[in-house]
Amino acid sequence: MKRYIGLSFVWLMLLAVLPVQAQRPTRTRQFPKMYEEKPASIVIMPPINRTNFVEAKEYFYTTLYVPLCEKGYYVFSPYLTMELFRSESAYDSELYFDGNLAPFREVTGADAAMFTIVKQWDRDNLNGKLRVRAEFILRSTKTNETLYHREGLVTLDTEVDSEGDKPIGVLTDVLITALGTAMQDKVKAGRRCSGIVLSDMPIGPYSPRYGADGNEPAGASYVEVVE
Amino acid sequence: MTRLLLLLASGLLLCASCSSNKPLYGWYGYESAAYRYSKRATPEMEKKLLLEYRKMVSRPKGVRKAVPPGLYAEFGFLLCQTGHRTEGLAFLREEVKAYPESEKYISRIIKQLEQ
Numbered sequence: 001m002k003r004y005i006g007l008s009f010v011w012l013m014l015l016a017v018l019p020v021q022a023q024r025p026t027r028t029r030q031f032p033k034m035y036e037e038k039p040a041s042i043v044i045m046p047p048i049n050r051t052n053f054v055e056a057k058e059y060f061y062t063t064l065y066v067p068l069c070e071k072g073y074y075v076f077s078p079y080l081t082m083e084l085f086r087s088e089s090a091y092d093s094e095l096y097f098d099g100n101l102a103p104f105r106e107v108t109g110a111d112a113a114m115f116t117i118v119k120q121w122d123r124d125n126l127n128g129k130l131r132v133r134a135e136f137i138l139r140s141t142k143t144n145e146t147l148y149h150r151e152g153l154v155t156l157d158t159e160v161d162s163e164g165d166k167p168i169g170v171l172t173d174v175l176i177t178a179l180g181t182a183m184q185d186k187v188k189a190g191r192r193c194s195g196i197v198l199s200d201m202p203i204g205p206y207s208p209r210y211g212a213d214g215n216e217p218a219g220a221s222y223v224e225v226v227e
Numbered sequence: 228m229t230r231l232l233l234l235l236a237s238g239l240l241l242c243a244s245c246s247s248n249k250p251l252y253g254w255y256g257y258e259s260a261a262y263r264y265s266k267r268a269t270p271e272m273e274k275k276l277l278l279e280y281r282k283m284v285s286r287p288k289g290v291r292k293a294v295p296p297g298l299y300a301e302f303g304f305l306l307c308q309t310g311h312r313t314e315g316l317a318f319l320r321e322e323v324k325a326y327p328e329s330e331k332y333i334s335r336i337i338k339q340l341e342q
Contacts (some may be wrong), residue, residue: 029326041328062262069295070251074328077297079261080304080336109331187262221324 023217027202030218032149034202037140042072043104045093046085047116047134056118059190060134065115067195072207077109084108097137105141106195112138112147120153121189130156130186132193138201150219152197155226156189196225252295253288255279261301273309280305284318296326300333307340316340 028035047060061078067074079215084107085091093115096104101113120133199223200219203209260279264272280302287294303318319337323330 050233058265062265063258065297066254066258068293069297072251074296074326076329077301079265080297107332107335109328142254206291206296 006119024220025218026215027218028214030221031141031148031202032137034174035113035143035214037139037142037147038205039073039138039147040205041076041108041110042068042112042114042138043076043081043108043110043114044068044078045096045115046082046096046107047118048094049118051118051121053121055186056121056190059186060116060118060194063187063191064116064194064198067198068114069190071198071201072204072210074204074206076110081108087143088199099144101139101141101144102191110141112140114138116194119151128157130189132156132189134193134197136194136197148201150200150221150223152193152223153186154189154193154196156192157227192227197223250289251291252293253283253286254295255282257283257298273305277302277305277309294325297322297329299325300329300336304336304340312340 044061044064047057049057061082064224065075065078082091088107090096096113097115102115104110115137116130117135117137119135123130132155133151133153135151136149137146139146175182202215203211251303252338255274257279260272260276264276280298284294284302299318299322303320303322306312306315306318308315316337319333319340323333
């Protein structure tokens with residue numbers, strides 16, 4: 001009897017884990033070019049802002065850096081590349097989005113360029129919710145092909161205390177106090193959106209799990225999250 | 228045998244639940260300090276950012292226990308801009324040593340600063 005209960009428990013636990021893995025495509029299948037080309041270094045392109053909210057560009061530009069480093073890639077500091085893009089009149093990524101990325105490889109040595117298109121940034125004044133929609137496209141600087149692509153719509157309750165929500169990098173009390181509520185919401189929104197949408201991006205070479213995540217389930221190419 | 232299977236299943240469950248990773252790096256208060264400095268480059272903000280850089284390079288944390296990519300370079304660049312050229316250039320070279328893939332870009336910056 002004891003043995004029967006034990007075995008049943010084992011099966012129940014396996015059933016709890018396996019279906020989730022089986023339903024979704026693996027990362028290798030969803031992002032085959034990432035695993036073929038194996039990019040190691042990424043340059044973050046200045047985001048393309050298709051909203052009326054002018055500051056969305058800067059909120060996304062700097063908040064992508066930490067999540068991409070944490071994925072295990074070498075990421076060129078956006079604070080340094082920003083200067084380069086401005087001096088080379090390359091601050092408008094839209095001009096390069098469908099073009100040849102070889103010059104960026106030539107100048108920085110980056111294997112891939114991360115493009116962000118901010119598509120929606122609005123606040124529902126009735127319930128205080130902030131909606132942010134962004135598309136992330138990682139393109140090879142060798143082949144110009146898309147290696148990774150994902151889009152997400154994140155709805156954030158901006159009245160929620162940020163203590164309960166600590167993504168990579170952690171929004172610290174210092175930041176909360178210093179930036180004031182309005183800016184805090186926007187920084188948090190940009191960071192949270194990037195963190196959620198990039199969560200299933202294949203792992204880079206500086207992570208100890210590099211090369212071992214190919215069989216993990218990939219998320220849908222479009223994700224909607226309400227927090 | 229049952230015990231072995233139980234152990235195996237528990238391990239699987241644990242792996243599935245702990246797939247959220249531990250941070251690779253320790254960022255201290257870098258993100259907020261860097262963002263605030265980019266918005267308002269006052270001497271006070273600069274001091275705070277330099278302090279965060281110092282923490283990150285002297286006491287690297289996280290799974291890798293290493294300074295995050297690009298950070299030696301950022302720190303070095305800011306030091307050069309604030310008159311600490313020798314120390315700044317040393318940190319820029321440290322970036323290349325820690326992350327050889329940065330050589331092309333960082334060498335370009337070093338060259339510009341040395342002119």
